[in-house]
Amino acid sequence: MMKPTVLLQALGVSIMAMFAASSANAATITLTGTIRDFNDTHPDFEKLIKSDKGIVQSILGADGKPVYAGQAGNPTTSGQENFDQWYRDVSGVNQSKQYSITLDDTGNPPGIYSYTNNNFFPIDGELWGNQGRKHNYHFTYEIASKFTYQPGQIFTFSGDDDLWVFIDKKLAIDLGGVHQIQTGSVNLDTLGLIAGKTYDFNLFFAERHTNKSNFSISTSIALEPPSVPEPLTIGSTIVAAGLGLWMKRKQKAAHPA
Template identity: 45%
Template structure:
């Protein structure tokens, strides 16, 4: 009887969580704090938009590789670029929530023209108004259809990989720039509609004083980290198994 009561409670909780999360897509990842004295941050400046700085596919460690000439895009070397994705001044787990722009629109967005997610944290602001120097790696699972779009507007570097392939390339220290990717573009690269692929977004804020991060997409996106309702369903299943075993004894 207690197990049946627990099943009822869990089922109600699942419904509540699903309802609360309706209209929100979440990408989870890590922010790596940097300081102005580190290579590639603050000085030198400013290259402007530079494409072709990183590998067309992710390396075995799941990260992009610097493939341009030393100094291109204000990046000192491959070694300095590798340090972007290392804990040199602290890290922070980060969830980025994209909310539906209108009910049942299928368009989800995140908009921030002052994107400073680690102000006064980790290495701190270094005497400035904001913590201007950091990198971020967001991960998720995505599916798409031919007519879907993924649009970005921001600064500085932004690279998007789907299925380990570079699909958006906005490198360099620059003012806010934009780009748009469509499902048709992905199909031309050999990817298929309604198929789950890994999504990796790499972002760097490298110079004072602006930081913009804006996404609008109709791609379906979900976090690689199990959502609360998934964990609840798992608990429900375990309880049901326990009940069945007791009844069979």
């Protein structure tokens, strides 16, 4: 029978090996969100090209969706009813599917996760289809995640068209409108967050006009879901399983059949 000290040493080696694997696997973060496809006849698509900030309110809605601001001077939208369809499933108006992107830590510099696609057409030939065009240009994309705040974290997005990022349910980046590539960035140290605390992260994107689609993320935030379980969870599970096995063997030795 394996002695407790030997068993725990073996478990320690296993835990360290899994921690090493965890660090290696953390080189990527995969985020899954929802894409909604629209016909180009929707009043908010194929609109005039114009930067259009202030479309959404500064606080995320109770349902986790952007709240239409309804401000005067937002010519690329046609009102709350139509805007509310952007990030909600509406029969006969849009079709949806899940879609994942993978952010890579390229190591240059280390700890920065990035995803860049200058030809971001994830639903070509799908849902409503391309509508006679080379690509399917009329869709929205939303991602909901969480993260643990650590000082020094940043998030940067570059692309077209609309992009809103909410951190802790508060608007952090506003790139609203139908426009060429624009860049927005936020230093999380400026948001009054508490180190070690977990916060919500919500991203809302819209591609509303022909004929380009760019989508680029660069961030030092370890957005969830992580590619591997938390090390503490791994270690706790192994230890509990190992000690359970040791106790079972001990009981069997004390009471042989």
